[in-house]
Amino acid sequence: MSTETTLQKLRERFPNAIQNIYPFRGETTVTLPRESLLQVARWLYTDLHFEMLLDLTALDWLPREPRFDILYYFLSMQNNARLRLRVQLASNDTNIPSLTTIYPGANFYEREVFDLFGITFNGHPFLHRLLLPDYVTGHPLRKDHPLGYEPVEFTHTYAEIQPGKPNAVAPPKPRRLIGSVGGAVTELPLTLGEPATPWSGGQSETLLINMGPHHPSTHGVLRVALEVDGEKIVNAMPDIGYLHTGIEKNAEYKTYLKAIPLFDRMDYFATFFNDLAYCLAVEKLMEVDVPERAQVARVILCEVQRIQSHLIAVGSQAMDIGAVTVMTYAFREREAALDIFEMVAGARMMTSYFRFGGLAQDLPLGFSDAVRAFIQMIPPRLKEYEDLLNKNPIWLMRTRGIAEYTAEQALAHSVTGPMLRATGVNWDLRKASPYSGYEQYDFEVPVSTRAKADVLECYYIRMEEMRQSIRIVEQALAKLEKTRGQPYVTSNRKVAPPPKQELQSSMEAVIHHFKLWTEGITPPVGYAYASVESPRGELGFLVSSDGTPKPHRVRVRTPSFANLQTLPMISKGYYLADLVGIIAMTDIILGDVDR
Amino acid sequence: MTLDPIVITLIEAVVKTIVVIVALLTAFAYLTLVERYVIAKIQSRIGPNRVGAIGGIALLQPIADAIKMIFKEDFWPSQADKIIYTIAPGIAVGTALLAWAVMPLHPSTEIFGYRVDFFIADVNIGVLYLLAIGSLGVYGIVLGGWGSNNKYSMLGALRSTAQMISYEVSLGLALVGVLMISGSLSLVTIVEKQSFIWNVVWQPLGFIIYFIAAVAEVNRLPFDLPEAETELVAGYQTEYSSLKFALFYMAEYINMITVSAIAATMFLGGYQGPFGILPGVHWLVLKIMFFIFVMMWMRGTLPRFRYDQLMRFGWQVLLPLALANIFITALVMLVVGA
16 A cells, blocks of 8 residues: 555545645655544554554754654554654643553653653553653753753762761652662552552562663663562563663764764664664665665675674573573674674774765775675584574573564564564565665565464574575675775765865865865755664664754664563563573663663 | 500591592682683683693682682671571581592502501491482572572572472482492492492483482582572672682582582492402592583583473473382392392
């Protein structure tokens, strides 16, 4: 179903609800009044098969009135269609109905918007701050939020340690924390949908465990408030934000180009994907063409990095279940991938290699050979892991049937990537909406044939995806040979700087160079969303421009953030020992979750 | 000058005890190095190769580790049960060492006219003593986990209680077959009877059951649930630091040596060589090293069981097999008329 028919149906069904339809860069944004939002969303879900709420965010257009745009981005996998709804809110009335009853995946998104923009979602079962601690005042992503001078608070203040000192400040009020025993926990429910019931503490048989943020296997600084009955999990509630660094806010104060290194720091095992998605969004906004050599190089680097990321996912999953050897093997292979990244970008992890319209510089000599050696090395090594794991009865016992979830549950919670494909949903952006020339490559999307996904199924999918990535890289290397000597970056001088030799002969080149280095690029007013299939799922950037050299807002739809939401649902009833395997299965990167 | 025989016995016992303890502690120290090195090789890493390295192996690493451990802060959780928290590592090491009182190490020989027995005591219930002392070892872990007042420690302690009690049953029953063949509970007699053919030939199933249960008993992978690092941080050891932590480690490694020594003694003829070749302590050491290497190898290869799977395996697989082993042994003995 095309966008036109969708809009046609929407007009017919809700003739009075549509305030505005705004097509821009191939995306359609429909503006609705707040009152009809729930109605339209429910209709989109039931009648038009928009199974997934892909993203939910807000834009602050201070001093415009109505000030806030709340953007809902829906995805229909069945029709391969996307639709954005926009609700505008005035600054003095920031209430909006919650979508959690239709799309449970709205849970984290609405909490995030509540946290960072101060929008209240009526009907949300658990509307508390998500990324920031409860005691923080203000909403940082609002444009009028003061910058700097934010007081840093610690649990133990100077006053508590040395109360006699004259300059000691008063200790802060006791903090509300989920999972801390005594007092605080009573205010917070442990699952979505349940009313905030007091934790029964001493009376019941359950034990409350604070797993993380410092724990060997929470893959970073994730905190899980765990309620266990013996070793069985009654509730597992993820508490995030310990790695929140305000990247989205930071990006608003940098020029478009200078924001690239920030995004490397999000998903630090998929830096090329972050950069690629951001570059694609800006390229879409500015309508820039990317030369073929750059596209091929992007594909190669991304696929090598996908292998690298999956190696870590598989290795750390095995380690969490006790097979440490697989992890050290996987890290051994990863070294070779990092060597390739170092070769092209000079950095092993924070690559920042892609630029708008192409690459930062041409691929170095010996690149093809290094990549070829890497993809020749990987298949026998994958065989090695499979020898260690695939027929190991303990491994099978620990993974088969653990954390089972269905496709419906995954879709409802906005899950993408290998976790979704493990449920049997054939959805891969490289096939569904190809970017960077993925339609030219011959590869398969591994999809599970079982009715329910579990930890083992996700492992199989990741192993198979690595093999498919090798296929893609092989084909891309052949293409790369053909593009030798071709430009690696666009010739659009509004985006990419002119080559050095041009500067000496052309006045225009000097002007372009001057403009680029003093001001930067200035995309037209509007916003564009571009997404890539990262190793963890759909990674999308919504770049909103107000016509100045700095982005008005960069919203990142990260896959880990949505995938983590499923944790309470999929871990309930399993054992404490399974939880580490389940966290490893979701393959979250906390930099990606918290941003 | 003639000494009272009792004094001689006492001196002999004290000397032998000191020798055994020193040997065990040295073995513990170097086992940590061996383990790190072996695991490193399995995992394609380099392993310790800095402190006093000869040929790429850091031979002084255990000493450096010990010095580091001593100077670490001895941390006390504020709500810990001080007494229990302190004595728990002591119990763990004490019981680990006590088992060696009945272990025959070498055939008895004449030295300077004295007949010297290379065991501290030949108790006629040696096997029972071993099992009893082995069961006491769990107290160190349980009390340590309980006394720390930490939830991870407590979960680790609970796991180890359940695990060790479950596997002790199979462990004991696996040894019964050997006792039936040997007709004695004395370890010295059992070893002497294996001078030509080892018990493992008659008791292969019992041997396998014993080894599995023994690995579970010493909390090694794939049964290392009480200290499962990725789940329980460090299990019962979470709150321990400095020397108290080192003591737990010591207990674990000495237990590894002990169960290997028991396996060697009960099934592989202890200090007896194959077909009676050159009996001596070197055989015992070789066999212990073999078992310990297998344990390290398993650690480098296998994932970890889950708590309920472990219990199910212990009660539903190992225990019936051990009982079947006793039954078959009895049946064969009845038929053959031994």
